[in-house]
Amino acid sequence: MKYSQLLTKTIKSSKKFDSINATYLIKGGFIDQIMSGVYAFLPLGQKVLHKIETIIKEEMDVIGTELFLPSLSPKSFWEKTRRLESVDILMQAGGANEMSRAKNDGEYILNATHEDVITPIAMKFRESYKDFPFAVYQIQTKYRNEERPKSGLLRCREFRMKDLYSFHTSQEDLNSYYEKAKDAYSKVFARLGIGEDTVIALASGGDFTKEYSHEFQTKCETGEDTIFYDKKTKTAYNKEVTPSKAPIFMQKENKLRAIENVKGEGIIGVAELSKFLKIPIEATTKTILFEDDRGGVVAACVRGDYDVNEYKLKRVHKSKVLKLASEKTVKKVTGAQVGYAGPLNLPKDVKLYFDDSTQGRINFECGANKTNFHVINVNFGRDLKKPKEFVDIKTAKEGDCNPKSGEVYEVFKASEVGNIFPLNTKFTDAFGYKYIDNEGMKSDIYMGSYGIGSSRVMGVIVEKFHDDRGIIWPVQVAPFLAHLIVLGDEDGESLYKKLQQSGIDVLFDDRTNVSAGEKFADADLIGCPFRLVVSAKTKGKIEIKKRNEGDITLVSVQEAEDLLKRQVNV
């Protein structure tokens, strides 16, 4: 393609957008922001998106059958799954003006995901055990009413996604397909050029399952997720669910001191408190009160340098719902304002959990259950019954180890590029979708859901592969394999045609009113893997340079062609 056919021109301003991917993709002319969280894919961007989606499609065809579901669906579908009111990013569509609403005043859901749509369709066609398992997928636009869209293509209100759904007659069959899907996903990310740096991290399974879901996380300095990787067991966890054991807090003193109430009016945060009390943060204790869905109150204690992890606490407490205790409850239970709760002398019906990080300390601090007061020099066994077991209810931190393997985690930032989810019977139950087994009985159907945000992946690739001059596209997803620059009066047109005829996807900068420097800068910004330069200096040959290397080689046209052809079909 010629530069003049691109619609866009690169943007020269030094303006930076809210992320690296937004900055380079907008300046390079790949995307244009239409409004917050909504982007147009301009010709360069459309080419990259199409390449990404083609790779995804080819690998998904191995494990499922493609279809194309509508973006609009009736509210009744979402009512059945009780998600109409509870999915907090759900959007709807209806007439935009009076005339339109007069013709039809219906309101429809603009699908954020398609479990609620595929389940009732599958029900129409597949009922016998002989019809199982099956899997279908689509590549489509999704809509989510994000509160704060951000980071360019990473969090959008309108975005592209591949979503696959599988249906099974048993948990075991779902599990076995689930492993196949993992393999297919790994192939996708390998082909997209991010395979080496993408790990499968365990994440929350949500309300659907006690098991984990699995996120494909790509190592990336600007990633919004934190991954804890255990080299020994080769297991990665999303921070939110990482099992963790705190390093022991080494105290010099070994003499128990007298317990003491200390007034600290208005002092609540642990940093402020440790300064005020002149003790290390590790000697302080955070006690957070929650209410469960059975009317009970839970007190969760972690060492001051940790945070309580609700996900873990729910599992330990075996409760699907936990919410921060109301001011009223806190007052009733502790007798104090919010901010002064502690484990001492709580009513007996309050369920008390101690994180392992609170273990092994002497003379520690905790809230006094008295407004403005803290207790210091608290000791298990003397002031407080030592709990039968210490549990893991903290959010993991760098330095923690995996309680099972004892291995200290490697911690890195990463960006999610895909996720797979055992939905089990959540959606099939909602629609009353059962299969008929070989004895004529109705039985549960197990479902899995598998997503890759294709436009998001485009953003992650840019976050990962760039330098200070622009994008460095992996060959497989580059908008063009080569960027041809012709300087002076050299004949670019015939070389361009020759390369095209050889099946080489080349972008020919056919501008005549632009300096060499500007053309080089644009080639670096756009980021095609190879730059070809023809000038009076090259005397019939071509200067070839890889985008991610400094070396420039002078080769014959034939050599350039051969080299580039070898890159095709990687």
Place this chain on the structure above:
Amino acid sequence: MKYSQLLTKTIKSSKKFDSINATYLIKGGFIDQIMSGVYAFLPLGQKVLHKIETIIKEEMDVIGTELFLPSLSPKSFWEKTRRLESVDILMQAGGANEMSRAKNDGEYILNATHEDVITPIAMKFRESYKDFPFAVYQIQTKYRNEERPKSGLLRCREFRMKDLYSFHTSQEDLNSYYEKAKDAYSKVFARLGIGEDTVIALASGGDFTKEYSHEFQTKCETGEDTIFYDKKTKTAYNKEVTPSKAPIFMQKENKLRAIENVKGEGIIGVAELSKFLKIPIEATTKTILFEDDRGGVVAACVRGDYDVNEYKLKRVHKSKVLKLASEKTVKKVTGAQVGYAGPLNLPKDVKLYFDDSTQGRINFECGANKTNFHVINVNFGRDLKKPKEFVDIKTAKEGDCNPKSGEVYEVFKASEVGNIFPLNTKFTDAFGYKYIDNEGMKSDIYMGSYGIGSSRVMGVIVEKFHDDRGIIWPVQVAPFLAHLIVLGDEDGESLYKKLQQSGIDVLFDDRTNVSAGEKFADADLIGCPFRLVVSAKTKGKIEIKKRNEGDITLVSVQEAEDLLKRQVNV
């Protein structure tokens, strides 16, 4: 692909849906209706849609550059073009529940078309005369709040469309590109298998232009449009804009009779009136009153067997707006209730137009401008001034001729498969988008818009190519080239693999619990171009039958392969 991978099964019921395409596409398992005007494309349907869109894409790549615009856009874009309130099928999107709206209460347009989106984007990148012309296109989902979705894929609230937009520095350049687009469209329809039966019909240019727009209309008995074709000038018109001259009404009598008021209480329709008065319908006259946007009243008279055509009347009257006169206006102007208007003794400021169909009659009827009364035996020259000119303000009927060529039209039903539209400066003016000419002056930008509804085309193909057993897909868009049926214990699996390896797209009916008759019926319903049957009877050979022919030929596997391979890449 194997039948078992399709998700769907054919539906056996005798139920008929609202159109042939809906009936066969739903029963064959190509599509599933999610709600009124919204369909899911199931695996078979997705395959056909993908083939159609690939053909469109390949031809559009010759005349434009692909991009992908978002479905959501800000209301401000549509306000600029004054279409936010006036496009009566426009939809909008926003949060679907309280939690969602609390996070973001924005409302966005769900685009029905993208002129309002591409124009402000193009503005950002292309300003100099050197940047013109250019054309971009996308293949995307569109949303229209249709009052009554109908006819399966032909009129939907959510549908697929290819839309292309071109930008030019002059009307001439737009015209010349417009012809290129016509050629590209003709190639698309030829490759889709409907080229021979698709004509380019002139249609209304809407508010944008005094010229016609152009519709690609495919001959089809169930088509919703009526096309008038003039063989002499090789011009096709959509009924709504067909210039027409009525055949002369031959009257036996030649003596003028005395004018007479006849009471006919409550008799209004011309059929009823002609019966009541015992005169031919052709001797009656319809007089319809309109109000223009300049405060004037227009009386339009056509022969009783015709209807007044507002499109033509607007052009004759040189007014962009005409609306049926209100009851109040009718009463004021005629002195009578609605239904008794006539051309006699109207106030002088009422502009009176006579259609050519009213010419050459004697002793004709018209409304008496008196409630419940009709006048008969009216004659030009005696009772009514003969107009200086008779105009063409009627909707054409079969039997009419082209006033210019004198040729009687061939009339046929057709279904629209594409349209192209000279928008001229309508949208560029709205956004203040001008180009800088070679003297540094700002000048008008001319725009064209070019659409093909890809999902609609799928419906039209089925309306056109079917018999009473099912669909007969053209090779180019068939879901599979061949449908393989294996009877008894023959080995289908290895033949299926062999055909696949030869690059033949084959659907293998791998069901074992289904009768031969059912398999044959399903093959006819699904409509792949070739049916292959292997049974004990065929003794290692294959029975091959074209879907649209009765002959069955017994050939070797190699011969079948060769025959099928010749069909690929048609």
